[in-house]
Amino acid sequence: xxxxxxxxxxxxxxxxxxxxxxxxxxxxxxxxxxxxxxxxxxxxxxxxxxxxxxxxxxxxxxxxxxxxxxxxxxxxxxxxxxxxxxxxxxxxxxxxxxxxxxxxxxxxxxxxxxxxxxxxxxxxxxxxxxxxxxxxxxxxxxxxxxxxxxxxxxxxxxxxxxxxxxxxxxxxxxxxxxxxxxxxxxxxxxxxxxxxxxxxxxxxxxxxxxxxxxxxxxxxxxxxxxxxxxxxxxxxxxxxxxxxxxxxxxxxxxxx
Amino acid sequence: xxxxxxxxxxxxxxxxxxxxxxxxxxxxxxxxxxxxxxxxxxxxxxxxxxxxxxxxxxxxxxxxxxxxxxxxxxxxxxxxxxxxxxxxxxxxxxxxxxxxxxxxxxxxxxxxxxxxxxxxxxxxxxxxxxxxxxxxxxxxxxxxxxxxxxxxxxxxxxxxxx
Numbered sequence: 263x264x265x266x267x268x269x270x271x272x273x274x275x276x277x278x279x280x281x282x283x284x285x286x287x288x289x290x291x292x293x294x295x296x297x298x299x300x301x302x303x304x305x306x307x308x309x310x311x312x313x314x315x316x317x318x319x320x321x322x323x324x325x326x327x328x329x330x331x332x333x334x335x336x337x338x339x340x341x342x343x344x345x346x347x348x349x350x351x352x353x354x355x356x357x358x359x360x361x362x363x364x365x366x367x368x369x370x371x372x373x374x375x376x377x378x379x380x381x382x383x384x385x386x387x388x389x390x391x392x393x394x395x396x397x398x399x400x401x402x403x404x405x406x407x408x409x410x411x412x413x414x415x416x417x418x419x420x421x422x423x424x425x426x427x428x429x430x431x432x433x434x435x436x437x438x439x440x441x442x443x444x445x446x447x448x449x450x451x452x453x454x455x456x457x458x459x460x461x462x463x464x465x466x467x468x469x470x471x472x473x474x475x476x477x478x479x480x481x482x483x484x485x486x487x488x489x490x491x492x493x494x495x496x497x498x499x500x501x502x503x504x505x506x507x508x509x510x511x512x513x514x515x516x517x518x
Numbered sequence: 519x520x521x522x523x524x525x526x527x528x529x530x531x532x533x534x535x536x537x538x539x540x541x542x543x544x545x546x547x548x549x550x551x552x553x554x555x556x557x558x559x560x561x562x563x564x565x566x567x568x569x570x571x572x573x574x575x576x577x578x579x580x581x582x583x584x585x586x587x588x589x590x591x592x593x594x595x596x597x598x599x600x601x602x603x604x605x606x607x608x609x610x611x612x613x614x615x616x617x618x619x620x621x622x623x624x625x626x627x628x629x630x631x632x633x634x635x636x637x638x639x640x641x642x643x644x645x646x647x648x649x650x651x652x653x654x655x656x657x658x659x660x661x662x663x664x665x666x667x668x669x670x671x672x673x674x675x676x677x678x679x680x
Binding site: 272273276277280282307308311312314315316317318319320321322323324325327328330331332334335336382385386388389437438439440441442478 | 523526527529530531532534535538539548549551552553555556557559560562581610611613614615618629630632633634638639654657658661664665668
């Protein structure tokens with residue numbers, strides 16, 4: 263910006279208002295505006311617009327931050343268990359696993375932990391299921407590498423269930439950070455391109471919980487805990503169809 | 519490079535301000551912030567510093583364009599309702615929010631990042647992987663359109679708050 267006599271453009275005026283000009287050029291443009299009242303009025307208009315935008319939108323930044331967001335950034339698992347998911351919890355419907363589950367086997371995990379897991383699974387589904395080019399980090403044709411890698415990172419065995427019987431093929435998987443903890447995401451796709459994701463995470467041990475269902479807008483999820491692993495299966499919010507897939511996942515992971 | 523969790527938490531109010539102006543409806547906007555935070559933590563190893571804010575905003579601003587498109591149709595009344603009880607000058611806020619909703623998402627994004635979040639043209643260009651010239655021309659079009667719409671929209675907004 264050494265040129266001293268450049269003409270002043272509309273973009274220069276905007277850049278002046280946005281504080282983008284170096285001091286020398288800013289002084290030039292200011293001096294030029296002093297002799298050009300129409301353009302000076304325009305600069306003033308842009309300044310007022312910046313102020314109007316800020317004053318219109320700043321109240322949002324002044325609102326209390328929803329707990330689900332601050333907890334996420336806090337990354338402390340202890341705080342996840344705070345009873346803050348009442349609205350989501352109210353929407354949860356318990357669903358028995360049926361014959362696979364003898365009544366005496368059922369032990370619930372810490373209250374709230376399952377719901378948290380479900381929300382994380384749904385959130386991850388929302389983020390990645392819409393990805394066209396980069397839905398996964400490791401594609402399904404490297405399944406062995408994928409499960410070895412995820413097993414090592416999670417510290418619990420990760421298997422990729424074969425869901426071909428449900429018309430689903432493995433797209434691949436990726437590692438997630440759920441509130442600072444590693445979680446695995448496996449993605450499946452049906453012939454129509456509809457995607458299902460299975461999120462696995464190491465949790466405090468429980469024998470086996472019931473399948474529970476939660477939905478958020480157009481995404482539904484069944485989640486359960488088995489041993490040290492929590493599972494969330496998310497997909498289109500068609501509960502009956504999703505339950506079939508969830509049963510298939512459970513059956514594949516626990517053969518016999 | 520590890521992300522300072524407190525610094526990340528401190529960005530949430532600004533992230534919400536941006537996403538609400540992009541999608542209007544409160545729950546959907548917060549969902550986007552949640553997705554952004556999850557992604558930021560997921561990609562922590564890719565953070566090279568120094569400043570966290572542009573890095574996290576880049577994640578939010580680039581969250582699937584499909585989602586911005588889908589959510590653009592959120593009912594505008596939500597924005598009015600939530601605007602009306604936040605203090606300040608309600609009439610001005612309604613005018614701005616209504617005018618903003620008419621801006622194409624790509625223009626609105628650039629305008630918000632510069633005028634509200636205070637990023638430089640260069641930072642916005644890097645965030646959105648655009649040439650600086652494109653950022654400036656989008657910003658210019660956004661400002662012109664917003665000014666036109668604010669002038670046109672004032673009487674409607676004033677009627678609405680009565």
